[in-house]
Amino acid sequence: MTLEELQKLDAQHIWHPLTQHKTANSPLAIKKAQGNYLFDMAGKTYFDAISSWYTCSYGHTNPVLTQAIKKQVDELHHVVFAGMTHEPAAQLSKKLIGILPDNQQKLFFSENGSTSVEIALKMAFQYHFNRGEKRNVVIALENGFHGDTFGAMSASGLSVYNGPFEDFFIDVKRIPVPTEENLSEVLYLIDELTTQNQVASFIYEPLVQGAAAMQMHQPEHLCQVLKCFQEKGVLTIADEVMTGFGKTGYNFASEAMLNKPDMMCLSKALTGGIMPMAITTCTKKVYDAFYDDELARGFFHGHTYSGNPLGCAVAAAAIDLLTSDAIQENIQLITQSHKKHIKVYQSHNAVDSVRSCGVILAIDLAIEMERYGSKRNEIFQWFMNHGIFLRPLGKTIYIVPPFTTSPQELELLYKALLVFLDEMTSKKAQFL
Numbered sequence: 001m002t003l004e005e006l007q008k009l010d011a012q013h014i015w016h017p018l019t020q021h022k023t024a025n026s027p028l029a030i031k032k033a034q035g036n037y038l039f040d041m042a043g044k045t046y047f048d049a050i051s052s053w054y055t056c057s058y059g060h061t062n063p064v065l066t067q068a069i070k071k072q073v074d075e076l077h078h079v080v081f082a083g084m085t086h087e088p089a090a091q092l093s094k095k096l097i098g099i100l101p102d103n104q105q106k107l108f109f110s111e112n113g114s115t116s117v118e119i120a121l122k123m124a125f126q127y128h129f130n131r132g133e134k135r136n137v138v139i140a141l142e143n144g145f146h147g148d149t150f151g152a153m154s155a156s157g158l159s160v161y162n163g164p165f166e167d168f169f170i171d172v173k174r175i176p177v178p179t180e181e182n183l184s185e186v187l188y189l190i191d192e193l194t195t196q197n198q199v200a201s202f203i204y205e206p207l208v209q210g211a212a213a214m215q216m217h218q219p220e221h222l223c224q225v226l227k228c229f230q231e232k233g234v235l236t237i238a239d240e241v242m243t244g245f246g247k248t249g250y251n252f253a254s255e256a257m258l259n260k261p262d263m264m265c266l267s268k269a270l271t272g273g274i275m276p277m278a279i280t281t282c283t284k285k286v287y288d289a290f291y292d293d294e295l296a297r298g299f300f301h302g303h304t305y306s307g308n309p310l311g312c313a314v315a316a317a318a319i320d321l322l323t324s325d326a327i328q329e330n331i332q333l334i335t336q337s338h339k340k341h342i343k344v345y346q347s348h349n350a351v352d353s354v355r356s357c358g359v360i361l362a363i364d365l366a367i368e369m370e371r372y373g374s375k376r377n378e379i380f381q382w383f384m385n386h387g388i389f390l391r392p393l394g395k396t397i398y399i400v401p402p403f404t405t406s407p408q409e410l411e412l413l414y415k416a417l418l419v420f421l422d423e424m425t426s427k428k429a430q431f432l
Protein backbone atom coordinates (compact mmCIF):
# COMPACT_ATOMS: atom_id res chain seq x y z
CA MET A 1 0.00 0.00 0.00
CA THR A 2 1.34 3.45 -0.79
CA LEU A 3 1.42 6.14 1.88
CA GLU A 4 -1.32 8.04 0.01
CA GLU A 5 -3.61 5.02 -0.11
CA LEU A 6 -3.09 4.38 3.57
CA GLN A 7 -3.79 7.99 4.54
CA LYS A 8 -6.93 8.05 2.39
CA LEU A 9 -8.37 4.91 4.00
CA ASP A 10 -7.39 6.13 7.45
CA ALA A 11 -9.10 9.47 6.92
CA GLN A 12 -12.19 7.73 5.51
CA HIS A 13 -12.82 5.16 8.22
CA ILE A 14 -10.60 5.41 11.28
CA TRP A 15 -11.42 7.28 14.47
CA HIS A 16 -8.21 7.65 16.49
CA PRO A 17 -8.02 7.83 20.29
CA LEU A 18 -7.67 11.19 22.07
CA THR A 19 -8.02 13.04 18.76
CA GLN A 20 -10.06 16.01 17.54
CA HIS A 21 -10.02 15.01 13.88
CA LYS A 22 -11.06 18.40 12.60
CA THR A 23 -7.89 20.11 13.80
CA ALA A 24 -5.41 17.23 14.08
CA ASN A 25 -2.67 16.58 11.53
CA SER A 26 -3.02 13.32 9.68
CA PRO A 27 -1.43 10.55 11.76
CA LEU A 28 2.09 9.40 11.06
CA ALA A 29 2.14 6.06 9.23
CA ILE A 30 4.54 3.65 10.91
CA LYS A 31 5.94 0.87 8.76
CA LYS A 32 7.81 -1.09 11.39
CA ALA A 33 9.62 -0.86 14.69
CA GLN A 34 12.73 -2.57 15.89
CA GLY A 35 14.72 -2.25 19.09
CA ASN A 36 14.37 1.32 20.34
CA TYR A 37 13.31 2.74 16.95
CA LEU A 38 10.17 3.40 14.93
CA PHE A 39 10.39 3.59 11.11
CA ASP A 40 7.75 5.56 9.21
CA MET A 41 6.53 4.96 5.68
CA ALA A 42 8.46 7.94 4.34
CA GLY A 43 11.69 6.26 5.50
CA LYS A 44 12.33 8.38 8.62
CA THR A 45 13.55 6.87 11.88
CA TYR A 46 12.53 7.92 15.41
CA PHE A 47 13.93 6.95 18.79
CA ASP A 48 10.98 5.76 20.89
CA ALA A 49 11.67 7.88 23.99
CA ILE A 50 8.41 6.90 25.75
CA SER A 51 8.52 3.17 24.94
CA SER A 52 5.21 3.53 23.06
CA TRP A 53 3.27 4.60 26.14
CA TYR A 54 5.49 2.64 28.54
CA THR A 55 4.76 -0.73 26.97
CA CYS A 56 7.76 -1.92 24.96
CA SER A 57 10.35 -1.62 27.72
CA TYR A 58 12.51 -4.38 26.19
CA GLY A 59 12.57 -2.72 22.77
CA HIS A 60 10.33 -3.39 19.78
CA THR A 61 10.22 -6.87 18.26
CA ASN A 62 12.51 -8.14 20.99
CA PRO A 63 13.68 -11.58 19.73
CA VAL A 64 13.08 -13.28 23.12
CA LEU A 65 9.46 -12.11 23.14
CA THR A 66 8.97 -12.88 19.45
CA GLN A 67 10.25 -16.40 20.10
CA ALA A 68 7.89 -16.88 23.05
CA ILE A 69 4.85 -15.92 21.02
CA LYS A 70 5.95 -17.99 18.01
CA LYS A 71 6.27 -21.04 20.19
CA GLN A 72 2.83 -20.53 21.69
CA VAL A 73 1.16 -19.76 18.35
CA ASP A 74 1.42 -23.37 17.16
CA GLU A 75 -0.04 -24.75 20.38
CA LEU A 76 -3.05 -22.78 21.64
CA HIS A 77 -4.28 -19.31 20.66
CA HIS A 78 -7.29 -18.85 22.84
CA VAL A 79 -9.73 -20.76 24.96
CA VAL A 80 -12.51 -19.87 27.39
CA PHE A 81 -10.94 -19.09 30.78
CA ALA A 82 -14.12 -19.76 32.79
CA GLY A 83 -13.92 -23.44 33.66
CA MET A 84 -10.73 -24.02 31.65
CA THR A 85 -7.08 -23.31 32.24
CA HIS A 86 -3.71 -23.81 30.52
CA GLU A 87 0.01 -24.01 31.06
CA PRO A 88 0.92 -20.48 29.86
CA ALA A 89 -1.35 -19.02 32.57
CA ALA A 90 0.09 -21.34 35.23
CA GLN A 91 3.68 -20.54 34.20
CA LEU A 92 2.96 -16.82 34.22
CA SER A 93 1.26 -17.01 37.64
CA LYS A 94 4.36 -18.63 39.15
CA LYS A 95 6.69 -16.02 37.65
CA LEU A 96 4.54 -13.02 38.47
CA ILE A 97 3.79 -14.08 42.05
CA GLY A 98 7.55 -14.59 42.38
CA ILE A 99 8.29 -10.90 41.79
CA LEU A 100 5.17 -9.26 43.30
CA PRO A 101 5.11 -8.07 46.94
CA ASP A 102 4.63 -11.23 49.10
CA ASN A 103 1.10 -10.47 50.16
CA GLN A 104 -0.24 -10.65 46.57
CA GLN A 105 -1.58 -14.17 46.06
CA LYS A 106 -4.31 -14.20 43.39
CA LEU A 107 -4.40 -12.98 39.79
CA PHE A 108 -7.48 -11.89 37.83
CA PHE A 109 -6.96 -11.40 34.08
CA SER A 110 -8.33 -8.79 31.68
CA GLU A 111 -7.05 -6.88 28.64
CA ASN A 112 -6.19 -3.29 29.48
CA GLY A 113 -5.30 -0.94 32.29
CA SER A 114 -8.78 0.54 32.59
CA THR A 115 -10.43 -2.86 33.02
CA SER A 116 -7.81 -3.86 35.59
CA VAL A 117 -8.86 -0.79 37.60
CA GLU A 118 -12.56 -1.43 37.01
CA ILE A 119 -12.05 -4.95 38.37
CA ALA A 120 -10.17 -3.73 41.45
CA LEU A 121 -12.91 -1.20 42.26
CA LYS A 122 -15.68 -3.78 41.79
CA MET A 123 -13.78 -6.37 43.84
CA ALA A 124 -13.41 -3.86 46.66
CA PHE A 125 -17.11 -2.96 46.64
CA GLN A 126 -18.11 -6.63 46.67
CA TYR A 127 -15.53 -7.52 49.31
CA HIS A 128 -17.38 -5.27 51.76
CA PHE A 129 -20.81 -6.30 50.45
CA ASN A 130 -19.97 -9.98 51.02
CA ARG A 131 -18.97 -9.12 54.57
CA GLY A 132 -22.32 -7.44 55.15
CA GLU A 133 -21.08 -3.85 54.94
CA LYS A 134 -22.38 -1.29 52.52
CA ARG A 135 -19.41 0.82 51.53
CA ASN A 136 -19.92 2.81 48.34
CA VAL A 137 -17.26 5.54 48.36
CA VAL A 138 -13.85 5.43 46.70
CA ILE A 139 -11.00 7.72 47.71
CA ALA A 140 -8.43 8.73 45.10
CA LEU A 141 -5.49 11.10 44.84
CA GLU A 142 -5.82 14.53 43.24
CA ASN A 143 -4.58 14.48 39.65
CA GLY A 144 -4.54 10.69 39.51
CA PHE A 145 -5.25 8.89 36.28
CA HIS A 146 -6.76 5.41 36.19
CA GLY A 147 -8.21 4.95 32.72
CA ASP A 148 -11.18 5.72 30.52
CA THR A 149 -13.97 3.30 31.50
CA PHE A 150 -16.61 4.62 33.91
CA GLY A 151 -15.19 3.47 37.22
CA ALA A 152 -11.64 4.29 36.21
CA MET A 153 -12.72 7.65 34.81
CA SER A 154 -14.59 8.45 38.04
CA ALA A 155 -11.46 7.74 40.05
CA SER A 156 -9.31 9.91 37.78
CA GLY A 157 -8.78 13.42 39.07
CA LEU A 158 -7.65 14.70 35.68
CA SER A 159 -11.13 15.23 34.38
CA VAL A 160 -10.40 17.95 31.81
CA TYR A 161 -12.29 16.10 29.09
CA ASN A 162 -14.81 14.17 31.21
CA GLY A 163 -17.54 16.83 31.20
CA PRO A 164 -20.25 14.84 29.35
CA PHE A 165 -19.97 11.91 31.76
CA GLU A 166 -19.64 13.45 35.19
CA ASP A 167 -23.30 12.89 36.10
CA PHE A 168 -22.77 9.15 35.81
CA PHE A 169 -19.69 8.83 37.98
CA ILE A 170 -19.37 6.63 41.05
CA ASP A 171 -18.88 8.48 44.35
CA VAL A 172 -15.20 9.42 44.58
CA LYS A 173 -13.65 11.71 47.18
CA ARG A 174 -10.21 13.13 46.63
CA ILE A 175 -7.23 13.72 48.88
CA PRO A 176 -4.01 15.60 48.04
CA VAL A 177 -0.85 13.63 47.35
CA PRO A 178 0.70 13.35 50.83
CA THR A 179 3.92 15.28 51.38
CA GLU A 180 6.13 16.17 54.33
CA GLU A 181 4.23 19.47 54.71
CA ASN A 182 0.63 18.30 54.40
CA LEU A 183 0.80 14.78 55.88
CA SER A 184 -1.00 15.57 59.14
CA GLU A 185 -3.74 17.45 57.26
CA VAL A 186 -4.17 14.55 54.86
CA LEU A 187 -4.41 12.05 57.72
CA TYR A 188 -6.98 14.29 59.39
CA LEU A 189 -8.96 14.50 56.14
CA ILE A 190 -8.90 10.69 55.84
CA ASP A 191 -10.28 10.47 59.39
CA GLU A 192 -13.12 12.79 58.42
CA LEU A 193 -13.91 10.97 55.19
CA THR A 194 -14.01 7.58 56.88
CA THR A 195 -16.07 8.38 60.01
CA GLN A 196 -19.23 6.86 58.48
CA ASN A 197 -17.40 3.68 57.41
CA GLN A 198 -18.56 4.20 53.85
CA VAL A 199 -15.20 4.03 52.14
CA ALA A 200 -14.62 0.84 50.17
CA SER A 201 -11.22 1.52 48.66
CA PHE A 202 -8.36 3.94 48.16
CA ILE A 203 -6.76 3.98 44.70
CA TYR A 204 -3.42 5.62 43.92
CA GLU A 205 -0.46 5.58 41.54
CA PRO A 206 2.58 4.87 43.73
CA LEU A 207 5.70 7.10 43.35
CA VAL A 208 4.80 8.58 39.95
CA GLN A 209 1.50 9.97 38.65
CA GLY A 210 2.02 9.37 34.96
CA ALA A 211 -0.78 11.22 33.19
CA ALA A 212 -0.40 14.13 35.63
CA ALA A 213 2.83 14.75 33.65
CA MET A 214 5.06 12.46 35.70
CA GLN A 215 4.45 14.07 39.10
CA MET A 216 6.57 12.31 41.72
CA HIS A 217 6.24 11.91 45.48
CA GLN A 218 8.13 10.34 48.36
CA PRO A 219 7.12 6.84 49.46
CA GLU A 220 7.20 7.44 53.24
CA HIS A 221 4.19 9.76 53.38
CA LEU A 222 2.11 7.58 51.07
CA CYS A 223 3.10 4.60 53.21
CA GLN A 224 1.54 6.29 56.28
CA VAL A 225 -1.61 7.01 54.31
CA LEU A 226 -1.84 3.32 53.36
CA LYS A 227 -1.43 2.31 56.98
CA CYS A 228 -4.17 4.71 58.03
CA PHE A 229 -6.60 3.34 55.43
CA GLN A 230 -5.79 -0.26 56.26
CA GLU A 231 -6.52 0.37 59.94
CA LYS A 232 -9.97 1.56 58.91
CA GLY A 233 -10.68 -1.56 56.85
CA VAL A 234 -10.39 0.35 53.56
CA LEU A 235 -8.85 -1.74 50.75
CA THR A 236 -5.84 -0.10 49.13
CA ILE A 237 -5.40 -0.39 45.35
CA ALA A 238 -2.01 0.38 43.82
CA ASP A 239 -2.52 1.30 40.18
CA GLU A 240 0.85 0.19 38.79
CA VAL A 241 -0.33 0.08 35.19
CA MET A 242 2.39 2.61 34.32
CA THR A 243 4.89 2.22 37.20
CA GLY A 244 4.97 -1.60 37.12
CA PHE A 245 7.75 -3.73 35.66
CA GLY A 246 10.91 -1.79 36.38
CA LYS A 247 10.17 1.80 35.39
CA THR A 248 10.73 3.28 38.83
CA GLY A 249 13.91 1.28 39.37
CA TYR A 250 11.96 -1.28 41.45
CA ASN A 251 10.10 -4.14 39.78
CA PHE A 252 7.03 -2.48 41.31
CA ALA A 253 6.84 0.98 42.87
CA SER A 254 4.98 -0.56 45.85
CA GLU A 255 8.28 -2.14 46.93
CA ALA A 256 9.38 1.33 48.07
CA MET A 257 6.80 1.21 50.89
CA LEU A 258 6.61 -0.96 53.99
CA ASN A 259 2.83 -1.09 53.83
CA LYS A 260 1.82 -3.21 50.87
CA PRO A 261 -1.38 -2.66 48.89
CA ASP A 262 -4.34 -5.05 49.13
CA MET A 263 -4.66 -5.04 45.34
CA MET A 264 -2.55 -4.08 42.35
CA CYS A 265 -3.42 -3.18 38.75
CA LEU A 266 -0.94 -4.20 36.06
CA SER A 267 -0.85 -3.78 32.29
CA LYS A 268 1.24 -1.70 29.82
CA ALA A 269 4.71 -3.37 30.03
CA LEU A 270 3.25 -6.67 31.31
CA THR A 271 3.66 -8.24 27.86
CA GLY A 272 6.45 -5.91 26.70
CA GLY A 273 4.02 -4.17 24.37
CA ILE A 274 3.10 -7.25 22.36
CA MET A 275 -0.33 -8.40 23.49
CA PRO A 276 -3.05 -6.35 25.18
CA MET A 277 -3.27 -7.88 28.63
CA ALA A 278 -3.86 -6.76 32.21
CA ILE A 279 -3.93 -8.39 35.61
CA THR A 280 -5.56 -7.30 38.86
CA THR A 281 -3.80 -8.95 41.79
CA CYS A 282 -5.06 -9.31 45.36
CA THR A 283 -4.27 -10.78 48.74
CA LYS A 284 -5.70 -14.00 50.13
CA LYS A 285 -7.80 -11.91 52.54
CA VAL A 286 -9.61 -10.28 49.61
CA TYR A 287 -10.02 -13.59 47.77
CA ASP A 288 -11.36 -15.33 50.89
CA ALA A 289 -14.26 -12.88 51.14
CA PHE A 290 -15.54 -14.35 47.85
CA TYR A 291 -14.79 -18.01 48.65
CA ASP A 292 -18.08 -19.51 49.74
CA ASP A 293 -20.66 -22.23 49.12
CA GLU A 294 -23.00 -19.58 47.85
CA LEU A 295 -22.61 -18.91 44.12
CA ALA A 296 -23.55 -15.23 44.32
CA ARG A 297 -20.65 -14.48 46.63
CA GLY A 298 -18.27 -15.27 43.78
CA PHE A 299 -16.93 -12.54 41.49
CA PHE A 300 -19.17 -12.53 38.40
CA HIS A 301 -16.96 -10.52 36.14
CA GLY A 302 -15.28 -11.88 33.02
CA HIS A 303 -13.89 -10.73 29.70
CA THR A 304 -13.92 -12.92 26.59
CA TYR A 305 -10.15 -12.76 26.15
CA SER A 306 -9.31 -13.28 29.84
CA GLY A 307 -6.09 -15.21 30.32
CA ASN A 308 -5.31 -15.30 26.60
CA PRO A 309 -2.54 -17.93 26.18
CA LEU A 310 -0.50 -15.86 23.68
CA GLY A 311 -0.53 -12.96 26.13
CA CYS A 312 0.40 -15.23 29.04
CA ALA A 313 3.29 -16.82 27.12
CA VAL A 314 4.78 -13.49 26.14
CA ALA A 315 4.23 -11.96 29.62
CA ALA A 316 6.11 -14.86 31.20
CA ALA A 317 9.01 -14.28 28.78
CA ALA A 318 8.90 -10.54 29.55
CA ILE A 319 9.30 -11.28 33.28
CA ASP A 320 12.37 -13.42 32.47
CA LEU A 321 13.79 -10.43 30.60
CA LEU A 322 12.93 -8.01 33.42
CA THR A 323 14.68 -10.16 36.02
CA SER A 324 17.74 -10.84 33.84
CA ASP A 325 21.04 -9.33 34.98
CA ALA A 326 21.47 -7.43 31.72
CA ILE A 327 18.13 -5.59 32.02
CA GLN A 328 18.43 -4.99 35.78
CA GLU A 329 21.89 -3.50 35.29
CA ASN A 330 20.70 -1.27 32.48
CA ILE A 331 17.75 -0.03 34.53
CA GLN A 332 20.20 1.00 37.29
CA LEU A 333 22.50 2.58 34.72
CA ILE A 334 19.72 4.68 33.19
CA THR A 335 18.49 5.61 36.69
CA GLN A 336 21.94 6.88 37.75
CA SER A 337 22.50 8.62 34.45
CA HIS A 338 19.17 10.51 34.74
CA LYS A 339 20.09 11.59 38.28
CA LYS A 340 23.35 13.09 37.03
CA HIS A 341 21.67 14.97 34.21
CA ILE A 342 18.99 16.51 36.38
CA LYS A 343 21.61 18.96 37.63
CA VAL A 344 22.51 20.06 34.10
CA TYR A 345 18.91 20.89 33.22
CA GLN A 346 18.02 22.37 36.60
CA SER A 347 20.21 25.43 36.06
CA HIS A 348 18.94 26.06 32.54
CA ASN A 349 17.01 29.30 31.95
CA ALA A 350 14.25 27.57 30.02
CA VAL A 351 13.59 25.14 32.87
CA ASP A 352 11.26 25.49 35.81
CA SER A 353 11.98 22.14 37.49
CA VAL A 354 13.37 18.68 36.76
CA ARG A 355 12.76 15.31 38.40
CA SER A 356 13.51 11.66 37.84
CA CYS A 357 12.50 8.29 39.23
CA GLY A 358 14.02 5.14 37.78
CA VAL A 359 14.09 5.44 33.97
CA ILE A 360 11.55 8.30 34.03
CA LEU A 361 12.93 11.82 33.55
CA ALA A 362 10.64 14.88 33.43
CA ILE A 363 11.42 18.53 32.71
CA ASP A 364 8.91 21.31 33.40
CA LEU A 365 9.52 24.24 31.08
CA ALA A 366 9.48 27.75 32.49
CA ILE A 367 6.44 28.70 30.38
CA GLU A 368 2.74 28.05 30.80
CA MET A 369 0.89 26.14 28.13
CA GLU A 370 -2.18 24.01 27.53
CA ARG A 371 -2.03 20.26 27.90
CA TYR A 372 -2.67 19.60 24.21
CA GLY A 373 -2.43 23.13 22.78
CA SER A 374 -0.57 24.42 19.73
CA LYS A 375 2.67 25.28 21.55
CA ARG A 376 2.78 21.75 22.89
CA ASN A 377 2.32 20.47 19.34
CA GLU A 378 5.25 22.58 18.14
CA ILE A 379 7.47 21.02 20.79
CA PHE A 380 6.29 17.57 19.80
CA GLN A 381 7.12 18.38 16.16
CA TRP A 382 10.56 19.76 17.08
CA PHE A 383 11.53 16.44 18.61
CA MET A 384 10.03 14.44 15.74
CA ASN A 385 12.07 16.56 13.31
CA HIS A 386 15.12 15.61 15.39
CA GLY A 387 14.26 11.92 15.20
CA ILE A 388 12.83 11.56 18.72
CA PHE A 389 9.32 10.40 19.55
CA LEU A 390 8.03 11.79 22.84
CA ARG A 391 4.69 13.28 23.87
CA PRO A 392 4.91 16.47 25.93
CA LEU A 393 2.06 17.03 28.38
CA GLY A 394 1.53 20.78 28.58
CA LYS A 395 4.82 22.30 29.72
CA THR A 396 6.28 18.94 30.77
CA ILE A 397 8.69 17.09 28.51
CA TYR A 398 9.38 13.60 29.74
CA ILE A 399 11.12 10.46 28.60
CA VAL A 400 10.63 6.82 29.61
CA PRO A 401 13.17 5.13 27.35
CA PRO A 402 13.22 1.36 26.82
CA PHE A 403 15.48 -0.56 29.25
CA THR A 404 17.48 -1.57 26.17
CA THR A 405 18.67 2.02 25.64
CA SER A 406 22.48 2.20 25.40
CA PRO A 407 24.62 4.87 27.11
CA GLN A 408 25.36 6.35 23.66
CA GLU A 409 21.66 6.60 22.83
CA LEU A 410 21.01 8.17 26.23
CA GLU A 411 23.70 10.79 25.56
CA LEU A 412 22.03 11.65 22.24
CA LEU A 413 18.68 12.03 24.01
CA TYR A 414 20.13 14.30 26.71
CA LYS A 415 21.88 16.35 24.06
CA ALA A 416 18.70 16.79 22.01
CA LEU A 417 16.89 17.96 25.16
CA LEU A 418 19.66 20.48 25.80
CA VAL A 419 19.67 21.75 22.21
CA PHE A 420 15.91 22.17 22.46
CA LEU A 421 16.21 24.14 25.72
CA ASP A 422 18.97 26.30 24.22
CA GLU A 423 16.88 27.04 21.14
CA MET A 424 13.95 27.87 23.36
CA THR A 425 15.92 30.53 25.19
CA SER A 426 17.63 31.94 22.11
CA LYS A 427 15.92 34.44 19.82
CA LYS A 428 15.55 31.86 17.08
CA ALA A 429 12.95 30.10 19.13
CA GLN A 430 9.54 30.10 17.54
CA PHE A 431 7.78 28.87 20.64
CA LEU A 432 8.17 31.97 22.76
Ligand SMILES: *Cc1c(COP(=O)(O)O)cnc(C)c1O
Binds near residue numbers: 148239
Ligand atom coordinates in the same frame (compact mmCIF):
# COMPACT_ATOMS: atom_id res chain seq x y z
C1 LIG B 1 -2.51 3.91 31.03
C2 LIG B 1 -3.02 3.85 32.40
C3 LIG B 1 -4.28 3.30 32.69
C4 LIG B 1 -5.23 2.87 31.62
O1 LIG B 1 -4.76 1.81 30.86
P1 LIG B 1 -5.38 1.52 29.43
O2 LIG B 1 -4.72 0.26 28.99
O3 LIG B 1 -5.04 2.69 28.58
O4 LIG B 1 -6.85 1.36 29.60
C5 LIG B 1 -4.67 3.20 34.00
N1 LIG B 1 -3.85 3.61 35.00
C6 LIG B 1 -2.65 4.14 34.76
C7 LIG B 1 -1.79 4.57 35.91
C8 LIG B 1 -2.18 4.28 33.46
O5 LIG B 1 -0.98 4.84 33.23
